[in-house]
Structure formats: C-alpha cells, structure tokens
Amino acid sequence: MMDKVLTDPRKLLAIDLKNKGINIDEICVPNRVYLLADDIFDYMVSLDCGEYRFPIGGMLWVLKDNPMVGFIKSMMCSPAIATQAEDLIACGVKELIHVGYAGGLQKNMNPGDIVITEGAYNDTAVARLYGFDYNFIESSSELSAELVKTMKVHQIMVSCGKTWTTDAGYHETVGQVLSYRNKAALCVEMEGVGLFTIAKYRECAASAIYIISDVFGDEEWLLGCSGEAIPNAVRAVLGVIA
Numbered sequence: 001m002m003d004k005v006l007t008d009p010r011k012l013l014a015i016d017l018k019n020k021g022i023n024i025d026e027i028c029v030p031n032r033v034y035l036l037a038d039d040i041f042d043y044m045v046s047l048d049c050g051e052y053r054f055p056i057g058g059m060l061w062v063l064k065d066n067p068m069v070g071f072i073k074s075m076m077c078s079p080a081i082a083t084q085a086e087d088l089i090a091c092g093v094k095e096l097i098h099v100g101y102a103g104g105l106q107k108n109m110n111p112g113d114i115v116i117t118e119g120a121y122n123d124t125a126v127a128r129l130y131g132f133d134y135n136f137i138e139s140s141s142e143l144s145a146e147l148v149k150t151m152k153v154h155q156i157m158v159s160c161g162k163t164w165t166t167d168a169g170y171h172e173t174v175g176q177v178l179s180y181r182n183k184a185a186l187c188v189e190m191e192g193v194g195l196f197t198i199a200k201y202r203e204c205a206a207s208a209i210y211i212i213s214d215v216f217g218d219e220e221w222l223l224g225c226s227g228e229a230i231p232n233a234v235r236a237v238l239g240v241i242a
Helices: 009-019 038-046 078-090 141-153 174-182 192-202 229-241
Strands: 032-036 050-054 060-063 066-073 095-104 114-123 136-138 159-166 185-189 205-216 221-223
Touching: 009 078, 032 038, 032 078, 038 066, 038 229, 050 066, 078 095, 078 192, 095 141, 095 192, 095 229, 114 141, 114 185, 114 192, 114 229, 136 192, 141 205, 159 174, 159 192, 174 185, 185 205, 192 205, 205 229
Parallel strands: 032 066, 032 095, 095 205, 114 159, 159 185
Antiparallel strands: 050 060, 060 066, 095 185, 114 136, 114 205, 205 221
C-alpha cells in the first residue's frame, strides 16, 4: 500500500493560473497533447497551424482547426516530462504523445527511421517513486496502435516495439547497448518511462513517436546529423499531426 501523497498538482496550478487571471475550472484544454522536442516544436510553430492558448506545463498551443488537439515543447528526461505530464493531466488532458529523438540500438536501424513505442525498459527512478517498480513500463496499447495505423494510412513507414529509457544521456555503455539490443529494444531515449508512469498513475493514455537521430554500433556511436533523413522524418510526422 502506497503512503499518502501530500501534494496535488491541480491545487498548485489553480493558484498559478489565478495569479494570471485564469480560472482553472473555466478553461477547456485539448483532449490530446503532443509533447514535441525542442526543434520539432519550433518547426510545428513555423507551420502556422496552431495558436498559443494556455500557460500550463509550459506554453500549450492548440491546433487552429481542431482545438481539442494541442502541442507543447516537451521537457527533457523522465523527471521533467513526468512533472509536465502531471500539470497537463491535472487540467484535463487525457492523451499524451511524445515526439522526440532516440538512438537506434538494432543494427538495421538508420537515422530518420521512425519508431512508435509499445513501452520502455525502466532505467530511471520515476516509476519506482510512483509505486511502479517494474523493469518495463507499457505505453497505451490502443493509442500506440492508433498511431501505427495513422502513419500507415499516410504511407509513412514505422517500426513498433520496445524502447529503453535512461537518465544518463551521455553514458550508454557497450554492455548496456548489447543487453537492451538482446531484449529487442529498438532505441534508447530519456522520456518514455517518465511519461508512461504518470499516464498509468493518473489513468490516462500515453505513447511516443521517436525519430532515430543516431545509431549505436557494437563499439561505436554513429551520429546522423548530416543529410535530409532526419528533417524529412520530422516533416512527415508533423504533417500527420498538423
């Protein structure tokens, strides 16, 4: 049995919003929010498909032609995105989808590949602190399946599988890479477990779309910064969202 939790994100948000002249009980937030990595968010804004609406979890934008879908610049790493997710859910968001970058673990992966997650191997403290001391935290199977179907309708090739969430962004070792590769993890990222834990705890839905930005060989790290594969993947994914 978990100990009593003393904090309540909605209580703090109500005060913060009140100080900005906003009544938390009168706002209508999007049902679905995409949490976009830094430059992915910037590109989304440049498409002029949305407008800034709420100071919740950062700057929450909504699509101009569908105010029940929003997007926001995602926080980086599990503890930060977990807190951001808490804020969004506390105000009424029901579905959270992270769109970010990840390092490919399988030898057949290349920069620009797109992965939709089934959940993440847990190498972070967030899940344990929320009472889910599991080795693997699942994403929402229905939401992930919907994302795969939508991408296929738009003729975008994706892989669907497990990922590995780490808190150490510059400390993937040869042993870790081989271990998670053997567990069939497709890629390594830093937010999955944090996001999926909060969704599980708050009984909401969460999934993630990862664009492969680099690939781990047996004993080397291959960066994919040059070329158009990664920008093309970003444009393809955002074309579906927008």
